Every structure is written in structure tokens, then in C-alpha cells.
Amino acid sequence: MKASKSLPAILSTVLMFGSAISAATAETIGENLYKQHCATCHAIAKDALGRNGPSLYGIVGKSAGQMGSFLYSAEFKKGLEGKIWTEDLLDAWLANPQKIASGSYMMYRQDDLSVRKAIINYLKTIQ
Numbered sequence: 222m223k224a225s226k227s228l229p230a231i232l233s234t235v236l237m238f239g240s241a242i243s244a245a246t247a248e249t250i251g252e253n254l255y256k257q258h259c260a261t262c263h264a265i266a267k268d269a270l271g272r273n274g275p276s277l278y279g280i281v282g283k284s285a286g287q288m289g290s291f292l293y294s295a296e297f298k299k300g301l302e303g304k305i306w307t308e309d310l311l312d313a314w315l316a317n318p319q320k321i322a323s324g325s326y327m328m329y330r331q332d333d334l335s336v337r338k339a340i341i342n343y344l345k346t347i348q
């Protein structure tokens with residue numbers, strides 16, 4: 222009995238979620254994902270101080286490891302010195318920072334390409 226009641230409930234939840242997504246702009250989705258996935262460690266406002274990680278204001282197109290007074294790990298510097306944060310490099314970084322700079326302080330990885338893309342698209346708007 223319980224099962225027959227819960228299926229319509231699940232379906233209506235899925236439908237509500239679907240329409241909420243289509244109503245929201247892609248940018249809002251990216252911003253929300255950023256808040257959920259990155260904001261605990263990264264501030265984004267201009268001139269913001271780093272948190273656990275450096276501020277990400279204007280990060281797309283910037284040289285790696287240049288965010289104010291943040292103390293990057295030696296592994297980060299070794300893996301990323303002189304590199305520019307292109308969208309491709311950011312995508313690879315978010316998929317697995319440890320693959321690019323083994324031993325980096327960033328303890329996060331995102332397997333879902335659509336989540337990575339939405340967050341990167343949002344970051345592009347913060348310049």
C-alpha cells in the first residue's frame with residue numbers, strides 16, 4: 222500500500238523540480254551550485270580575503286596562484302605555476318585537483334560534467 226502512494230509523490234516531486242529548473246536562468250543554477258559546492262572554502266567578492274581556499278573573483282583567464290596573500294601549497298605551485306585558468310583547465314581541476322597538483326590542499330572533486338560546466342559558466346560572469 223505504501224509503495225503505491227509513494228510513486229505519485231516521487232513523480233510530482235520530479236516534475237516540480239523539473240519546472241523549477243526550466244524557470245531559473247542558467248546563471249542562477251550556476252550561482253546556486255557555486256554556493257553549495259565552493260563557497261564554504263572560496264569567497265568570490267572583489268578584494269575578498271581567502272577562506273580555506275583563495276578568493277575566486279575574476280579567476281577565469283587569470284594566472285594560477287595569484288590571489289592576494291593566499292598561501293598556496295608547494296604542490297599547487299609546482300603543478301600550476303605559469304598556467305592560465307582557461308575553461309578547460311578549470312574543468313580538469315574541478316574533476317580532480319589531485320591529478321593536476323598531487324598533494325594540493327583542495328579536497329574536492331566533481332565527477333558530474335554538467336555541474337562543472339554550470340559552475341565555470343557562473344565564474345565567467347564574475348569579472
Ligand code: HEC
Binds near residue numbers: 260285306325
Ligand atoms: C574543502 C575546501 C574547498 C572546496 C570545497 C573547493 N576548494 Fe578550490 N581550493 C581550495 C584550496 C585549499 C585551494 C588552494 C590549493 C593549494 O594551495 O594547494 C583551492 C584552489 C582553487 C583554485 C585555484 C585558484 C588560484 O588562485 O589559482 C580554483 C580555481 C578553485 N580552487 C576552484 C574551486 C571551485 C570552482 C570549487 C567548487 C566547485 C572549489 N574550488 C571547491 C579549497 C577548496
